Amino acid sequence: MKFYKYHALGNDYLVLNPQDCPDLLDDDAIVRICHRNFGLGSDGILYGPLPAEEADCALKIFNPDGSEAEKSGNGLRIFARYLHDHKLVQSNPFKVLTLGGEVTIDIQDPTSAITVDMGSVRFADEAQLNINGNNYLCHIADIGNPHCVIPLDSISSELTHKDGPVLETHPHFPNRTNVQFLKVIDRNNIQIEIWERGAGYTLASGSSSSAAAAVAHKLGYCDEQITVHMPGGVIQIEIGDDYAIRMTGPTTRVGTYELDLEALK
Numbered sequence: 001m002k003f004y005k006y007h008a009l010g011n012d013y014l015v016l017n018p019q020d021c022p023d024l025l026d027d028d029a030i031v032r033i034c035h036r037n038f039g040l041g042s043d044g045i046l047y048g049p050l051p052a053e054e055a056d057c058a059l060k061i062f063n064p065d066g067s068e069a070e071k072s073g074n075g076l077r078i079f080a081r082y083l084h085d086h087k088l089v090q091s092n093p094f095k096v097l098t099l100g101g102e103v104t105i106d107i108q109d110p111t112s113a114i115t116v117d118m119g120s121v122r123f124a125d126e127a128q129l130n131i132n133g134n135n136y137l138c139h140i141a142d143i144g145n146p147h148c149v150i151p152l153d154s155i156s157s158e159l160t161h162k163d164g165p166v167l168e169t170h171p172h173f174p175n176r177t178n179v180q181f182l183k184v185i186d187r188n189n190i191q192i193e194i195w196e197r198g199a200g201y202t203l204a205s206g207s208s209s210s211a212a213a214a215v216a217h218k219l220g221y222c223d224e225q226i227t228v229h230m231p232g233g234v235i236q237i238e239i240g241d242d243y244a245i246r247m248t249g250p251t252t253r254v255g256t257y258e259l260d261l262e263a264l265k
Contacts (some may be wrong), residue, residue, distance in 0.1 A: 001261065003033075003040060004082055008074035010203030010232030012254065014042045015082045027066030027109075029264050032066035040257050043199050044069065046079050048096075049088055055095040055102050057083075063198025070100030071144035073206015073247050077114040080105045081158040100144025101148040111250060116206065118143055118245040121156075121214040127172050131163045141244060145212035146177040146197070151219070155181040155193045157201065157231065164195025178205070180212045184221045189231040203232030210245040213235060213237040230243045 003014040014033065016025075024047065026035070033039040035125050044064055049057035056122040059079055061069040071073075076096060077118040080189055083089045083109055093106040104117040122138035127148075148167055160181055167179045170209040179195040193214045209228035215220040226237045 001149065001257040003045075003257045003259060004085075005042065005257060006078040006081055006233075006251055007254060008206070008249060008251050009230060009235070011039060011205060012042050013044050013046050013072075013075050013078045014050075014257070015046045015079065018047065018139040023049075023203050024060075025062075025160065026193050030062050030066045031064065031147050032264055033259065039263055040067075040259060043196070043202060044072065044075060046075055046082070050081065055097040056089055056091070059185055061129055062163060063196075065198045067198045068099060069145060069198065070205055071098050071103075071118070073116055073118060073208075073210060074249070075206075076105060076116050077129060077206060077249055077251050080114050080116075081105055081110050082254065084110050085253065093198050097146065108248075110245040110252060111252065112153060113248055114251060115246055115248040118207065118210050118247050120234040121211060121243040121245060123215075123218065123243075129167070129170060129172060131166050131170070134163060136163075136167075138172075139179055139219075141211040141215055143207055143214070145182060145207055146175065146225060147208065148173065148177045149180045149182055149212050149215040151182045151184065151215070151221075153183070154182045155191065160193040160195050161201055164201065168197055168259070178206045178208055178211070180205075182212045185229070186224045186227055187221075189227050191231065194230065204230040204235065204249075206235060206249065209235040209237055210247055214239060214243050214245065218243070229233060
């Protein structure tokens with residue numbers, strides 16, 4: 001079984017073309033393949049390209065716990081890079097259908113600048129939650145997948161590891177949620193730490209960057225052009241009318257892997 005591995009600022013995915021695996025993998029196989037000791041290791045699997053009626057193709061996105069994600073900004077950039085590398089799209093920009101909606105992708109440079117029109121962020125009522133003795137004002141945002149954004153004066157990976165998993169599975173979020181701890185640097189720069197639903201602590205995330213930037217703008221802290229700083233690097237976010245998000249960032253090709261089926265036993 002052949003996989004193509006890429007990362008986007010340290011957030012890594014395995015691309016699996018349906019031609020190499022016509023039948024969808026089950027949850028146990030996904031967990032094993034993504035495991036960093038027992039499998040190839042990744043933050044998820046991108047299964048495509050799949051046929052789509054109104055888009056150029058469709059994509060299924062799987063988390064390393066076997067669950068299916070609605071959308072992934074980094075995953076979409078990686079998938080676009082894969083399509084470009086293998087000459088599987090004939091136009092630019094082009095459209096990809098995900099469980100979280102259709103997106104438009106424009107490849108300016110396959111390594112340094114792939115732009116994804118992520119769609120519009122929708123906001124829900126804020127939630128006041130007590131987590132491990134910390135009172136958090138949670139800003140709820142959705143960009144095809146759910147996010148809980150918490151602005152703080154100081155953020156850290158230690159805090160994210162401690163409170164992120166509790167927030168992800170809090171009863172307030174019956175379908176679980178992605179979590180971002182947000183620090184505003186200035187009108188055009190923010191910093192986030194990320195706990196990703198179904199994946200855990202993550203070095204970078206495109207949808208998390210989109211949601212956090214939208215919340216920072218909605219609260220009046222930032223302008224429309226925002227650079228999002230993460231442990232893995234930076235992503236550029238442009239906020240348009242109705243909180244429509246254009247996300248631009250890099251991708252890196254890691255290699256091609258042939259999985260021995262013995263690893264799935």
